[in-house]
Amino acid sequence: MTVQQQTATPTVLVYEDDPGFPPRVNMPVPHPVPQLDTQPFPTAIADAAPQPDGAGPGTEAFRYWVAADALSRAAQTWGPLVPTGTQWHPTAGRALTAHLDAGVDLNAFYDRKGLWFFRSTVAGVTVAACESPEIVAHETGHAVLDALRPQLFNAASAETAALHEAFGDISALLTSLRLEPLRIAVLAETQSDLELSSRVSRMAEQLGAAIRQGHPNAVDPDCLRNMANSFFYRDPVHLPPSGPANTLSSEPHSFSRVFSGAFLKILAGIFRQQDLQDQAGLATAAEIAGQLLVDAVVAAPVVSAYYAQVAGHMIAADQRRNGGRYGPSMRSAFIRHGILSLEAATAITEPEVARRGAGMAEATPGGSEEEGLTAVTVHGTSYGITQPLTLSAPAQERRFGIASSDPAGGSVRPADPEQVATSYLEDLFRRGRVHVPEEHRTAAAFVDDSPFRLKTHEVTRSAAGEGLALVRRCFD
Ligand SMILES: [Zn+2]
Structure with missing residues (x-):
């Protein structure tokens, strides 16, 4: 058998x-x-x-x-x-x-x-x-x-x-x-x-x-x-x-x-x-x-x-x-x-x-993290932060000179890198998504400390030099 x-x-x-x-x-x-x-x-x-x-x-x-x-x-x-x-x-x-x-x-x-x-x-x-x-x-x-x-x-x-x-x-x-x-x-x-x-x-x-x-x-x-x-x-x-x-x-x-x-x-x-x-x-x-x-x-x-x-x-x-x-x-x-x-x-x-x-x-995948990004530095005080804050704004040269639609007709005129970066920063704060360590906060800081709101970004000492930088922690 x-x-x-x-x-x-x-x-x-x-x-x-x-x-x-x-x-x-x-x-x-x-x-x-x-x-x-x-x-x-x-x-x-x-x-x-x-x-x-x-x-x-x-x-x-x-x-x-x-x-x-x-x-x-x-x-x-x-x-x-x-x-x-x-x-x-x-x-x-x-x-x-x-x-x-x-x-x-x-x-x-x-x-x-x-x-x-x-x-x-x-x-x-x-x-x-x-x-x-x-x-x-x-x-x-x-x-x-x-x-x-x-x-x-x-x-x-x-x-x-x-x-x-x-x-x-x-x-x-x-x-x-x-x-x-x-x-x-x-x-x-x-x-x-x-x-x-x-x-x-x-x-x-x-x-x-x-x-x-x-x-x-x-x-x-x-x-x-x-x-x-x-x-x-x-x-x-x-x-x-x-x-x-x-x-x-x-x-x-x-x-x-x-x-x-x-x-x-x-x-x-x-x-x-x-x-x-x-x-x-x-x-x-x-x-x-x-x-x-x-x-x-x-x-x-x-x-x-x-x-x-x-x-x-x-x-x-x-x-x-x-x-x-x-x-x-x-x-x-x-x-x-x-x-x-x-x-x-x-x-x-x-x-x-x-x-x-x-x-x-x-074009190849990967490459340097900073490639195509330009540093934009903003005054920290407007954001309740003690020092100037550096952002990485997108600034590569366009390959195709094209843009998205303006709802009124024609093409949108793309915002400049500085406006894109500062608007993004402001939105992050308005959504309570930025972690700012105590030592970098001014007396008028408006940091959202709710443990229930995921902080996708943080303010940290700039690796490049003086001041502070905005860095991403995660994508959720
Ligand atoms: Zn996601």
């Missing part, structure tokens, strides 16, 4: 995109045990791996495998798209490490040391950020963009910070679309019109519901943010620092929706141009759109009108990779969201791309 060999691949139960929230609750599904240590973006989890024994929702083992599966999938979404030699920011170490229970909050962040996920109990339900693959993929997206473009981390600019947030949501979207069952589900839900709101365009439904309990107007009615939106570009210098979710503000997550909204329409346009509008065609469209975005962020100079430069470089990348096949879809999407003015969209012609091509082809 012989014993039948069991050769089945070990599996774990995971959520595919988000736990969801009633009435749209998602069911865990079995996935193969995820591989974390893969190139070029190895990931790790600080806790020891539990036995893959099919643990379900509500257990730490389940949370571990959901996070591991999402980390692995996000790393494998971007890995094939980035230039050879791309690696995590050096301070993150060889493998990007996730900490799944970092404290009490409804949030998560990336801080160049790793990924930190918080949790909180709301109305009797434990909402753990690490249990949402969309949140895990969003934070991993911050780390990927930091690997490609470290200059964006400290840039004092609402538009570059918002592009980071859009990249995070795009990371969540593309990571979801790597799963065939989700591609099939979203095609059914949208009847193949991917511009429409769907399970993959709605970000972090469960976290959104939890935040809504305490802050009813801070998030969308059915999720945290939705890439299916109609927000039209305004220069963030002229927007209020915060506002309800149905308005546009200069707060980076709010303003990110202008760019992520255009990206969803681009994906929909590229999908329509595939030979077959089926799940395989959607997988191809997602890869093409992701590749054009990676090409663009590597090559686009860090400038005040950053959205327009990234948009122009996506159109240029398509010209170089695909002979301009998807140019009309991209121009249309960027125009609909005001990221490119009509004149800007029509200015990026084939000869123009050919003329600027050499510089774009030479």
Whole structure:
């Protein structure tokens, strides 16, 4: 008598995109045990791996495998798209490490040391950020963009910070679309019109519901943010620092929706141009759109009108990779969201791309942190600070002389680097996001000391010389 060999691949139960929230609750599904240590973006989890024994929702083992599966999938979404030699920011170490229970909050962040996920109990339900693959993929997206473009981390600019947030949501979207069952589900839900709101365009439904309990107007009615939106570009210098979710503000997550909204329409346009509008065609469209975005962020100079430069470089990348096949879809999407003015969209012609091509082809990921940034020093007293404060303003030379739409018609005249940086600083203070150590505060300082408000920035002694500098701690 012989014993039948069991050769089945070990599996774990995971959520595919988000736990969801009633009435749209998602069911865990079995996935193969995820591989974390893969190139070029190895990931790790600080806790020891539990036995893959099919643990379900509500257990730490389940949370571990959901996070591991999402980390692995996000790393494998971007890995094939980035230039050879791309690696995590050096301070993150060889493998990007996730900490799944970092404290009490409804949030998560990336801080160049790793990924930190918080949790909180709301109305009797434990909402753990690490249990949402969309949140895990969003934070991993911050780390990927930091690997490609470290200059964006400290840039004092609402538009570059918002592009980071859009990249995070795009990371969540593309990571979801790597799963065939989700591609099939979203095609059914949208009847193949991917511009429409769907399970993959709605970000972090469960976290959104939890935040809504305490802050009813801070998030969308059915999720945290939705890439299916109609927000039209305004220069963030002229927007209020915060506002309800149905308005546009200069707060980076709010303003990110202008760019992520255009990206969803681009994906929909590229999908329509595939030979077959089926799940395989959607997988191809997602890869093409992701590749054009990676090409663009590597090559686009860090400038005040950053959205327009990234948009122009996506159109240029398509010209170089695909002979301009998807140019009309991209121009249309960027125009609909005001990221490119009509004149800007029509200015990026084939000869123009050919003329600027050499510089774009030479662009490489990483590089010096300060490259393209210029120091802007402001009086500390206006901000309740004892010494002059230095900001890193975006000031590279534009490759394409293009800009976003002015709602009144024509193109916006981009603000100068000094105005961009000081407006950004003022907004950070108005939102209570800056940590100022006691020794640097004046008697009239207005520092927000609430332990519940995450400080994304801090004022610290300038590494370069005299005075103080504004530095970023994390992207949440
Ligand atoms: Zn973020």
